Amino acid sequence: MAVIRAEVERRMAQLKTFARARGVKLTHQRLEIFREVASRTDHPAVDAVFRAVQARIPTVSLDTVYRTLWVLEDLGLLSTLGPRHGAVRFDANLRRHHHYVCTRCGLTRDFESSAFDALKSPSSVTSFGQVVATRVELRGVCRTCSEKVAERPARTRRKTAPRTTRRAG
Ligand SMILES: [Zn+2]
């Protein structure tokens, strides 16, 4: 799923404004790395961003992608999901929103909810520290994963048929 073009352009414009204000240099590679995350709804991890950008810019390195994503996070243009170490995933949606996460495939989707926005954090939380944002994560099994399970109830039998190759596009 892709973000609509007007929203991607809005995010790109915001990147330029934020970077200028903070004196962060925007190279072609940095712009393309942000554009990749800004145009996706799947909250990609570093590896996924790297593979996609590398297809357009073969000279880009994994290290550049990694460092750029954290620069963008530091600028406040990306937020992260998941653990700081390991498979951190990046989110370019700065609007107040919540997440649906599939526990099988990791599919992550944004949704908005005024009811969730209005949630009050319990007083017990204040003992941990200050609350700056509330983000609800709903977990479940996505449609695709549910259908896969329904299609193949017996997973013990191994298919020997040759795999069909999928054409891109
Ligand atoms: Zn799934």
Ligand SMILES: [Zn+2]
């Ligand atoms: Zn999100």
